[in-house]
Amino acid sequence: MIKPLDHIPTLADIQATYKEIKPLIHRTPVMTSNTLDRMSGAHLFFKCENFQKVGAFKMRGAASAAMRLTSEERARGLATHSSGNHGQAVSRAAQLLGIPAYIVMPSNAPEVKKQAAKGYGATIISCEPTLESREANLEKVVAETGATFIHPFNDYNVIAGQATAALELMEDVSGLDVIMAPVGGGGLMSGTALIVKYLSNDIKAIGAEPKMVDDAFRSIQSGKIEGNETTNTVADGLRTTLGEKSFEILSKELEEIITVEEEEIIQAMRLIWERMKIIIEASCAVPLAAVLKNKDRFKNQRIGIILTGGNVDLGNLPF
Amino acid sequence: MIKPLDHIPTLADIQATYKEIKPLIHRTPVMTSNTLDRMSGAHLFFKCENFQKVGAFKMRGAASAAMRLTSEERARGLATHSSGNHGQAVSRAAQLLGIPAYIVMPSNAPEVKKQAAKGYGATIISCEPTLESREANLEKVVAETGATFIHPFNDYNVIAGQATAALELMEDVSGLDVIMAPVGGGGLMSGTALIVKYLSNDIKAIGAEPKMVDDAFRSIQSGKIEGNETTNTVADGLRTTLGEKSFEILSKELEEIITVEEEEIIQAMRLIWERMKIIIEASCAVPLAAVLKNKDRFKNQRIGIILTGGNVDLGNLPF
Secondary structure (H helix, E strand, O other), X not given: OOOOOOOOOOHHHHHXXXXXXXXXXXXXXXXXXXXXXXXXXXXXXXXXXXXXXHHEOHHHHHHHHHOOOOHHHHHHOXXXXXXXXXXXHHHHHHHHHOOOEEEEEEOOOOHHXXXXXXXXXXXXXXXXXOHHHHHHHHHHHHHHHOXXXXXXXXXXHHHHHHHHHHHHHHHHOOOOOEEEEEOOOOHHHHHHHHHHHHHOOOOEEEEEEEHHHOHHHHHHHHOOOOOOOOOOOOOHHHOOOOOHHHHHHHHHHOOEEEEEOHHHHHHHHHHHHHHHOEOOOHHHHHHHHHHHHOHHHXXXXXXXXXXXXXXXXXXXXXX | OOOOOOOOOOHHHHHHHHHHHHHHOOOOOEEOOHHHHHHHOOEEEEEXXXXXXXXXXHHHHHHHHHOOOOHHHHHHOEEEEXXXXXXXXXXXXXXXXOOOEEEEEEOOOOHHHHHHHHHOOOEEEEEOOOHHHHHHHHHHHHHXXXXXXXXXXXXXXXXXXXXXXXXXXXXXXXXXXXXXXXXXXXHHHHHHHHHHHHHOOOOEEEEEEEHHHOHHHHHHHHOXXXXXXXXXXXXXXXXXXXXHXXXXXXXXXOOEEEEEOHHHXXXXXXXXXXXXXXXOOHHHHHXXXXXXXXXXXXXXXXXXXXXXXOOOOOOOXXX
């Protein structure tokens, strides 16, 4: 067992995390595309977390948090509120450890998401589709079961887990100039920025964000956590705002955040589908859109891009 | 240079072909899926030719035929009639060799297909959407340019190229019980059946075909090449009937052909998209549909499946 983190993960913390979660995750492949290299003028290395367990990098963070529980805590189980990839990841991590999972989901969550979590053996608690109801129901289930709440991003244990995607990418690809990831709650980007800082003097960690929900971009500019007036983006995994832990890390460690328009995201998503023949969520296309928008700047650079997940509703594509 | 084949490819022919075409093709990965293994009760190994150059195994056969031309023949170029993957493969092979390609396409072929071939530097010759017009226009362009016609499947050179997909699969995965591929014109299946026979006493080569276009199934039963009354299948790559060369090889070497219904193909296609996060054509889903339909028979077997291509019209999905 490794200990829960009460501080920003160090290199040793991330390395210990990686060792611990290895049995629970896939080492995902890095893919390249001659066509996309030609179109971008850069050398792109796509870290395929869409092939991760549950189809998203979230498995790393959930596993990292779960592996830090004592056997007593484990026996009481894991809990979270999420109808998205984090909920699936917590469910699957619990299943792999043979412990219960309790997932609070809004009553209007797609049936397929509920079924997926149930398929991993989780207990679904239905709530009203408001943040208040989600939090109240989560509190209740934690009180009743003694399960441990795993936050989707504002948690050093989770951040240490997410850092392992870039860790693997740097092991597999030498001489990178940039590593890019999309920014939602900032868990993945925080872990990525930390491991890049620890392992390289040359690589820049750059975030990419839809202009429509550019709260992280504005937060770093203003020096405090900003919200979004609307969350009307096709990149539905990125609607969340930063937490204080991810905000602190990103403020210090991030090179910058590039924002892109909705149409640019959809075009980049379609390019990856059509040219690379892999299924990615719209959120993953945001970094590629940022590269294509700034071709001169990234010309001939070696750019790692974390493709965060592949869970899409095939009946509701943006193209 | 290797010589053109006037006989059924031997093991040495296929090995020499492989050596020759290596610079023109990708070595595609083999993917697995815990979920699909669980659902099928078998161990499935997917040879991902959807990640091949031009997005389809056809690149292997086109390269094999092209590499056998003399320098005089090469200079005059390659020709074929195809609005599909074979046309793209011939175009791309010619581009890689720095020689011309002439592709006869029906006037009603999708604009995106024409643009793709043009993108590889091919000259497109538009014709009426009938077989007669295609053949007449092809004959004309061959007469005018001296280009060499590359048949999509009824050609020993092409068959030797297609055999290299299963060759790589057998190198990467040990102890296979079965290798399955879909059957259209029979070029891939012929090459697969041959290499399986040459390299293994244990592996069975099994074809999979839509019931809607089960001409190969009926041809092997009746002992002569049968046609299809209709070609109304979602697996649009498999509408072709066998040629005499592929018929001869399949009659002798194939273990059997399993046929599946349209709905089973669509379900299997969707499973691969949703669970494996990769984009495949409907044609590729036919072998998985055959396995899922015969779970008892394939229980616990190690089954290699050649995913033939990933070129789909995202605006026209069957789900």
